[in-house]
Amino acid sequence: MVDPLIEKAKNGSEHAFRMLIEMHKQYVFKCIFGVLRNQKDAEDASQEVWMKIYTSLPQYEHQGFKTWMTRIAVNHAIDCKRRKARQTEELVDDLPVKESQDVVERRLLRKEQKQLVLSHLEEVPESYREVIEGFYIKEKSYQELANEQHVQVKTIETKLYRARLWMRKHWKEEDFI
Template structure:
């Protein structure tokens, strides 16, 4: 059965036809989203959200290549999810900075130095390759356990240990202590 036939049936109220579309394209949608998010749990959630968007906007589809249309929706949604993740990380860092600034200090000079150091650490963290940045951020900033990070990333604990080991080696090779003073 062609995509157009299935779409017409969905628009006529046949939910089974939509299930057939989902089954036909779920791997394509997942791979597209995973390529952007690099997290299988997040990609699964985003895939479900994409199919809900597809279902709700099928009436707007204009028979111009269903797979292309669907992929465009998936890519845009994955980019939105990634932006939200980045904003959450920035919010966490901002909240930590706010906590630090809110505590009593001996002098304004110490506050300025502490703020500059946090900003420098954040800048340096952005230099770390993306696949290492996530484990460094999770372990050192968010203080998550290996187990928590493994569950979130849907990988083995050993994978997290290896990533963290490689991330530390990367930092040793690429950073000097003078970079932080």
């Protein structure tokens, strides 16, 4: 079904686009904040995302506006985070090297992946959410998770296996690259 407000915005109505912003600005901010975890950076990125949405609107093909908008917001936030990481690396390059660049890169990628998983965690069925958060985000061992949940380690292994299957089936790979 074609949303008339989106159609008006696509056809150049600034008023319709302002209404879209009002309707979705909190959601877009939350998506961006979920990746950046910094109020000021998320506010700045939100402004940039709305500009991207405005310029990309003619290419929108009515296949889930919220999903389309989310993809733009999250991808932009990831780009911002990478840009900031590169700037930090440049500053670190000027300092004496204590860690190899590979270690720093792996740490940054792991942190970035954690943020992506966190931003998508609400989509995961509740039965898997706790084990995913414990293992991937809090980096707990199978044994620690089993002790916390008062279950056998094999139960945790099974839950993680099923959670991974669910994630592969429901999450698009390009969202996590």
